[in-house]
Amino acid sequence: MTSVVVHLGAGKRQLVKTSPTTILREVVNTVCSTQNYPSPETYGLKSGKNFLDLSLSIRYANIAAGTKLELAKVPKDKSAPTHVNLALQLEDGGRRVQSFAITTTLWDVLLGFEKTSDG
Numbered sequence: 001m002t003s004v005v006v007h008l009g010a011g012k013r014q015l016v017k018t019s020p021t022t023i024l025r026e027v028v029n030t031v032c033s034t035q036n037y038p039s040p041e042t043y044g045l046k047s048g049k050n051f052l053d054l055s056l057s058i059r060y061a062n063i064a065a066g067t068k069l070e071l072a073k074v075p076k077d078k079s080a081p082t083h084v085n086l087a088l089q090l091e092d093g094g095r096r097v098q099s100f101a102i103t104t105t106l107w108d109v110l111l112g113f114e115k116t117s118d119g
Helices: 024-034 106-118
Strands: 002-009 012-018 043-047 068-073 083-089 095-101
Touching (some): 002 024, 024 068, 095 106
Antiparallel strands (some): 083 095
16 A cells, blocks of 8 residues: 655645555545545646646556645636547548547447448
């Protein structure tokens, strides 16, 4: 069992016990629940100047035991994309590109490509 130190600002910090497979989102949730912070989804972890990917485990984020992290509010990015362009490579070497909402499921993407290929 290892641990990371999470700096909360104003000289406060919290030690969180982790394992190499602990997801960083779990660390944020633990700190927010202990400190009674509302809305843990609005917080992120910073190492230096960069926000860490909270979907990674401690191991894959390359965080060593005893690493000092900072809990910070995630800035609201107003330019976050709502659509993505996807390309489908066909067996005959052709390629189709289509725009989809980011909430579209893979099945709906395939149906969308099928609909445009039929006609």
